[in-house]
Amino acid sequence: MASRGRPRPGSLQALAAASIAILFLAAASRAAASRAAAGSPDRPAPGPPLFLPLTRSYPNASRLAASSRRDLGDGAHPNARMRLHDDLLTNGYYTTRLYIGTPPQEFALIVDSGSTVTYVPCASCEQCGNHQDPRFQPDLSSSYSPVKCNVDCTCDSDKKQCTYERQYAEMSSSSGVLGEDIVSFGRESELKPQRAVFGCENSETGDLFSQHADGIMGLGRGQLSIMDQLVGKGVISDSFSLCYGGMDIGGGAMVLGGVPAPSDMVFSHSDPLRSPYYNIELKEIHVAGKALRVDSRIFDSKHGTVLDSGTTYAYLPEQAFVAFRDAVASKVHSLKKIRGPDPNYKDICFAGAGRNVSKLHEVFPDVDMVFGNGQKLSLTPENYLFRHSKVDGAYCLGVFQNGKDPTTLLGGIIVRNTLVTYDRHNEKIGFWKTNCSELWERLHIGDAPSPAPSSDTNSETDMSPAPAPSSLPEFDVGLITVDMSINVTYPNLKPHLHELAELIAKELEIDSRQVRVMNITSQGNSTLIRWGIFPAGSDNAMSNATAMGIIYRLTQHHVQLPENLGSYQLLEWNVQPLPRRSWFQEHVVSILLGILLVVLVTLSAFLVVLVWRKKFSGQTAYRPVDSVVPEQELQPL
Structure with missing residues (x-):
């Protein structure tokens, strides 16, 4: 994985050194991955292309494996079309959505042509950051199986499961165990869900620990990359394409597999023996x-x-x-x-x-x-x-x-x-200037393919790549947090906080009651403020369109402060989905009503019994006419 922002001088030397250092680990895991990829005795026919992100590669993998693969250079094959979400402004990367397991567990993975392993945080991880989605829980997937320890891989301390480790130039790292499960590519994919080997993280450091995205999707030249696994199965051709949106229209699309090359696409030779990178x-x-x-x-x-x-x-x-x-x-x-x-x-x-x-x-x-x-x-x-x-x-x-x-x-x-096609089979890379938000129409790709299994079966299929600023996954937004540094000391800013909140609300075209201060930190001559932007009125959530409109106005610097409040810098924004409520939270009202009903019925029954006993207790004792109290039981002489 290359640097997502500005790499330090010599970053590629460090990357090359890291690649050499882990080459043995990659090679050691190849046999396990190959066996997992070839687990089914009946190989499916080559399928359609699949739209996905890129990753780093090792130089000779494609040529070494070419002799054992089918020739997928011609013919029509299925594809998996996947949206790209634009996190470029705040995080410096694009993400796509991948679904792992049965039932599917959803993850936002960084599109990176510099990695050869796809990995997500594991539920058992003790050193993983807080990311966009819940961690992968192997126990909740009926189709998960660990890649068992063997002589061809590096094993964990218990000698039961194969492991992986990746270190990157920006001093971040990822390590964990290798597992195999069903991977789905979303409802726009023609490619059916496939079994694939991936990493289940037990530790991450540096940028990987602090990033918002869940993990990395590895599509480079390496046996553990999902690209090589799919090609090895014969379900897609040895090619993939990437289309990033423009400055004003973000998002985009990724295709795993071949797409028709436009007549005016320009190509350059790409030598896999020359470099471990594209x-x-x-x-x-x-x-x-x-x-x-x-x-x-x-x-x-x-x-x-x-x-x-x-x-x-x-x-x-x-x-x-x-x-x-x-x-x-x-x-x-x-x-x-x-x-x-x-x-x-x-x-x-x-x-x-x-x-x-x-x-x-x-x-x-x-x-x-x-x-x-x-x-x-x-x-x-x-x-x-x-x-x-x-x-x-x-x-x-x-x-x-x-x-x-x-x-x-x-x-x-x-x-x-620009549509960039990485034609690995023919060792060339093509470039075609286009509007990525209209990619399918311009490629003359027909109607949307049949939906593939996903965690959201009720959503409508939309074949257009995600337009800017629709970089959000499709969920109801519960909160937007905005970190802002204002060039005014806290004592001078404090009396104007209400005025500032109203100004921000006005510029963002929302109600002032939606903007609240969540945290304030004084830093010398400046003040760090975390604002919370909440749904309007009694709404529990805001739509994606509303959230992205707010984010667009933020990132386009629509908020202008008066001179007495100085200048500001937008440091970060984050979107939080509506919290997933537990079964108890969803049914708490019914439970409380049930408990209250039981208590009322019990009290009523108790009172009825008490009244009944009191009513009839006086009629059971014998009392002579001239006796003041009921006759007591005769005592023995």
Whole structure:
């Protein structure tokens, strides 16, 4: 998994070292994974493509396995279409939804072309963070089975189950046991649920511990990757595609399996023997039609030019970055150069370009990437710029210097509104500029496929990739939390909190009673506030559309503070689903009414008995006419 934000200098060297260090572990687990993948005696016919995310790969796996696989290069096969949810702004990654087990347990997994294992937090994990969904509970799945310890894998301390371990350049790690279960790809998938090996985490550190997403989906070249497992079963062709949304329209889609290549798709050769990562042959970069004055070999050093869906931005070797920066700056004389939104980075930003993304080409130059075969990928400004989060109508370069690392690393920003097809069978990667929110229509894919089993059987099927800002899973939203840093001391801010809450509500177009302060922390000359945005009135939840409208206005910096309240920085927002109530919580009223009814009936019965006994007790004792008290029982003489 590559860095999701800005990688440290030398990050790919560290990644390569990590890959070599764990290669033995991956190889040791291959036989177990292969046996699990081949567990059924009857192999299904090659199926349709499946829309999913990417992951890191090991270089020779595809070629080594090619001789034992069917040739899936031609013909129509099923596919699994999966939505991508845009968490790019706040977290630097895209996620998709995967369902594991019987009945299905749902997870939000990061789309990452730098990992070869799919893993989710296990219920038994003692060192896992709080993530988007509940942890995987093997005991609740009737189809789960552990991958038993054998000579071909690393075993746990009890010598009963195979284990995995992954370490990443940003100093995060994941480790746990390997299990096998039925994996479902959502209701838009033509591909039927399949048995697959995955990791059940028992420990995670670093970014993996603190991230909102549940885990990682591994689709690289490696026997434990879900991509290789599905190809090995013969249910999809050896290809997958990724389509990220644009600057204004997020979300997107992923396909596991082949899709028809548009006639104007451009390709570059990708050599799996050259690098453990998905690579292309980049020869030149043109800005406004002129090639950068750098030696073309600069893009071919070390790992070559790497595509990584787990990286947010693009990173060039020093000489190429300087040339690119200067070439772009020379074409934007009409714009004012300003500081970036984060003082920790020396971003190159320009103000005065306006808010309309479709008109950015009028002030920023077009960029072309020329491949080794002479074909050219044209980039619009949204493919190398990101919005300034504090200044309206300002943009910053999303291309950075890769420290002293000679590798060219292209992250998700480069392929906004671009369908990228990773044709592993033919060792090439294709690029096609398109509107990812209209992908199915533009590919002339017909009606929605039959629904596959999912945890939500009542939802309607919608074939459109998720539009921005609909990066939320489809649940009723119970709460939105917003972390904000305001450049005012707490004593000066405290008298204005009510005014500030009303201002935020007005800018977000909601009722002021929905905005409440949940936590305040003083930090020197600034104040950290966590706001809670609750459903309106008596509603228990707000719809996805309402929640995403609020988030869109937040992230587009709609909230403007008066001068006496200073400036602010949006640090983080999180969406929490309506809490899942237990059986007791759902029936507590009925239980209390039942208890009350039993108590009333018991008291009534007791009173009836008491009255009856009192009424008849005086009629049973004999008393002579002239006696004051009833006659007592005769005592023996």
